[in-house]
Ligand SMILES: Nc1ncnc2c1ncn2[C@@H]1O[C@H](COP(=O)(O)OP(=O)(O)O)[C@@H](O)[C@H]1O
């Protein structure tokens with residue numbers, strides 16, 4: 551068993567300190583809960599939790615990894631459906647019955663996955679038919695089937711197909727299907743699902759929400775300690791404290807540090823700084839993806855994060871910082887909207903006393919250290 555494997559975990563014994571979340575998710579799957587949301591910042595372990603739960607329950611599943619659409623500005627519906635069908639196809643080879651059921655859907659050329667669709671609603675009809683087939687198969691086998699959308703906030707970029715009525719229909723009628731939707735941009739995921747919007751197909755549906763928080767300070771130290779023990783390494787506490795001070799307590803960054811420390815058989819400051827730099831590049835790319843969709847306000851977003859990274863935490867002080875930088879006044883509503891987008895994306899967090907902070911120290915570091923590059927490039 552190894553904590554410092556940098557891939558998403560698949561086995562319970564490799565997943566540190568998520569027993570409660572795992573218990574809730576497994577129960578949700580066993581009860582065939584219609585809609586489960588797994589929420590939390592990037593690298594808190596959502597995919598790992600999902601993998602382990604699927605592994606433990608042994609249920610049949612189709613997981614759509616929406617990160618494949620991350621770099622795109624929009625997703626065409628044919629591209630999406632083809633991707634979906636490819637995943638369905640992986641199941642077909644495992645279960646002949648699914649193959650038979652799906653081949654009954656005449657107008658899908660299943661073998662080559664050339665989707666012939668015409669008209670605006672056909673994609674939705676087709677997805678619904680596939681889900682109905684899968685539901686029927688699950689029903690006949692007295693089981694439940696999981697349809698997962700991992701990092702589903704990316705699906706706001708879908709064009710020409712609306713997934714919400716498809717999910718709503720399955721929610722109401724297909725009792726053997728469980729949707730598991732994960733998202734690291736929690737606010738944007740909620741905006742996509744529109745569960746509290748009366749005009750939305752999913753309005754008012756109950757969801758089972760599981761939120762993964764970063765480890766707390768002590769858990770982070772213990773995680774590192776336990777992880778190193780698996781390799782017979784025993785770094786002193788003050789080193790581990792420096793790791794957590796610099797990288798924070800998000801499991802993914804700690805795992806990455808552990809991975810490189812073990813690989814080099816060293817855990818010194820040099821390794822910590824190298825991992826921070828590596829992490830920072832990953833962070834930068836993710837933040838750039840956010841900016842790419844919002845080119846007009848890109849500079850302002852970075853200035854806001856810079857203000858917060860430098861210690862301006864209250865609404866009015868951040869606004870003042872931005873105004874001085876730009877040499878002009880900014881309307882309250884526009885400024886509030888900018889803040890809200892950063893919060894919804896998970897780059898900022900509003901604390902209970904109304905202040906703003908950057909929840910991931912790697913992002914704060916990235917903005918402080920590489921923020922200037924962003925301005926030049928945009
Ligand atoms: N509870 C945990 N125990 C051990 N490793 C974890 C845990 N949570 C996350 N990881 C590790 O952190 C990294 C990110 O996890 P992942 O499941 O991909 O997160 P997410 O899907 O939330 O972005 C991976 O390397 C994974 O192995």
Ligand SMILES: [Mg+2]
Nearest residue numbers: 596597598700
């Ligand atoms: Mg993930």
